Amino acid sequence: MVSSSATTFLLWAGYAAATVLTASMATYGLARRDNRVARSFGAVMVGLLLWSLGAFGRLLVPTRAGWHLLTVVMYLGVATTPVLFFRFVAHYTNRDISLSRRRVAALFVVPAGTVSALATNPTHGLFFVGVRSVPFGNGEVLVATSGPLFYVHAAYSYLLLVAGTLLLVWFALESHREYRRQSAAILGGTMVPWATNVVYLFRFGPSFPVDPTPVGFAFGGILLAYAVFGTGVTNLTPVARSAVVDAIDDAVFVVSRTGELVDLNPAARRLTIVDDPLGAPVSSVVPDPLLNAEAEPSAITLDGTERWFRLREVELDGDGAVLLASDLTEQVRRQRQLREQNRRLEQFTRIAAHDLRNPLNAITGYTRLARETGDVSHLDDVDPATDRIETLIDDLLTLGHEGRVVEETAPVSLAAAAERAWNEVNTGGATLEVVGDERLLADESRFNQLLENLFINAVTHGGDDVTVEVGTRPDGFFVADDGTGIPTEDRAEVFEYGYSTHGGTGLGLPVVRSITVAHGWEVSVTDAADGGARFEFGGIQTDPQPFDGIGLGAVSGGSPFE
Template identity: 25%
Template structure:
């Protein structure tokens, strides 16, 4: 038993020492697709190479046989690790389940047991002897059936893995030419080296250069992984999308470079795959600035927390090539089977026809809304102006009756009432017309207008109306837009109380706080069941004397409140009256919020 230095062992030592830091570096990046099995592959190469070196330095048969057996630990790992690298490279991570990995390791584990117990059965090798005839001593032996069975198994895994990786790289664009060259070296060198050794044509007679060749293979693949980021995006993208889709599809890598485009995307953007690949994706989207901006926003979102769920949809029209066409751009993260973000997909759909149908639907909805508004206006004219005219008719007949009896003083009282009611009705009609036109006089003020409305309500309908307006409201803290909408909400609430609730007493109050103003219109009418309201569609079933259009008025009030950033709440129950509460922000709060939004927009 002894050791003897020979320079023929140095290549194995160099091979192992070169592979070791690479294996460590890849292990530190094991979160990258394919890095974990590749690091295991490189560690196995370190073990195999250093085992070969120690075998070369031994001079006795027992020592050489021992280290030759040690080498098999790395030898049996390499084919399985190589296949795992190829599987992850091809984007088929789901194949590497615990069960499948365990099955792949059954044969290597069995071979190791047979190798270390070979003296009992000779299934791996027999007739082992020491040959010292050359410049260095080597073991010669006859291989047993288990060895050849393993050779078939190992070469099958190596062939399948290499084929998978080459097929995945075949036909890829010029952007990945460097990766393709590196991997071609990694695939070809070990096969050529092993073939030369088995055939007896090794460059160095009797020296097995296979582990050195596999080290070269691992280094080449590692360069592709670390420098070119070989496994970041190809070919996972086209395992996700089909080239024949009607939607345009652009595949983008983690550096926002275009990896590939399908024919539909090329047709829409005017960029062929040959021109687009390797270019920033925003260049392809330049005709649609809104889509390009959305793409940048999605890049930020995809790099942050929750990237796997992030998705941005942008609808745009026009563009240098699209003319009057409309497109929907959808930006989604591109994931491996295990949820790892390796790029993005840009999907482009022509939605011109869908948008046309949608616009027609919007036009029809607007026409329907106009019809409903006309119907509501007709009801208002009937219920307000019609009732006023009816009241004037009764008063006029009473005045005529008193005049016929010669009671002029009583007749004057009726005529004075007629004049007052007619003037109020005239003013109400004018205000309604101005409101519908969206035009208000320069001297229009909220508080006086509301007070006139309350007085007119009492005179015309005999309903006691209590109104308390704080000084802050008189000072215009709400703002003109909010004042107009709040006035119409109060008017609608009072009208509903009279028309549907039969109220005899109405209270209108204001509460001013830092966050906004709350307006409450409370009546003592019959009330109604809240659940009778049909949600936000403005319809209510007729029950307990509540007309079917009462809910429509509530819907209008809710819309008015939302127009000024407020919200409306209705509280009511049969026999308990009704409260309409509307909360709107102060003019200062609204201006601050708008200023904050503008600041945030400018900071983006």
């Protein structure tokens, strides 16, 4: 039989120990701002701290009004701790996918009602039907008699406690050994005070003059301290998955043994084709091309832009699999750029060697004649040949410069760039019409050169009265004119160096293609609506930021926008 003085000392010491332990663990948990499990753990400790402080304070105040005030403080912790505990367990076990802020707020409705009912209890007496004095130590303390609303609160609290406990037990059975130690420590640390509360509330054991639950916190706090400092619950947690997996650039899909999607990260959610993918068969959630992208990258259209992904599957010891979808768009673009550059370099080298041979032969021939005959007038015929060689060298340098891979891009307004390029070239009486605008990610100077070459080509082939239209497409833009157009049989050659139908250098459109490839874009030529040529550019990334309000309109003869 435990003596009255021993019981009193045990309660005082337990209350004090519980206050110190919960305060220290609340501070430690809430200080870990970068870890949601640590924060939710700290919130539970705050609830327990309020419980302990209120219970401890009630032993010290001499008045009924002070006792009632501290009882309200205590129940701020008593009523909210079950919700905070359930939320912590949901975070810890990674079962919080459906635990939205609105649902968490709904869980606090009963605790809010509990505290309100307690605060107004003197007017209705439904939470505590009475308060009486009982001996405690060398004095007396106040003890309440529970009313109907108290048992509503108790039933709700125990329901959340049981739910959280079952989640912990289930998780511990399925987890690796390290998490089992953590789960067991957390489970033990929370079960000790709650078991103490059940014994006190339903009189299953010895009678205590005051609630001994904070003493249970003191003993349970030893296990909780071990969970925090011994196993590192705020460092090594299952929700490290959230901090790591959510930050991965690759799309991560977790698939069950039966093929349903059970988890995914933000990068994966952007690839899904349904609004609520969780629980659905992965084959109905993920685009078909992605599921067939294990051997070679497959193309998927996202937000109007074609992107390339490769899929890898990692088995989970018979418990399902993780699908990792890596975005290889930039790699695919670079490979295409290199292939195109190598092809064009080989082509240009072949053409340049052919075109250089004629002027070199001319120089050699006229020089030989001048040397053999002594007539230096033959050297005058060398000048056109040297001019041709200089032109070929300039062309080579131009193609080499414009064909370099674009390393850095910036948002460029299509409409503003079209205006600048139009004003830089001699367009005579031609007219520019801009329909729509988009902020394209491009190298501004090289993009302007691309537009200038297209405008020069349109005026050269369409005449001074040609109308050039610039507009947007789903994944890029177009430049069209109402000139004579390009015959279908010639469209494959217009981007080749040296091709010209008007005696020009044949460099304008090859430069357009070189700049296009350097950006990782695609270009094709087709018929315009008015019978002229239409150059379409695709595979272009855009900037989502809003425009500054640039106007759209028509430009004639190089004049500004109206």
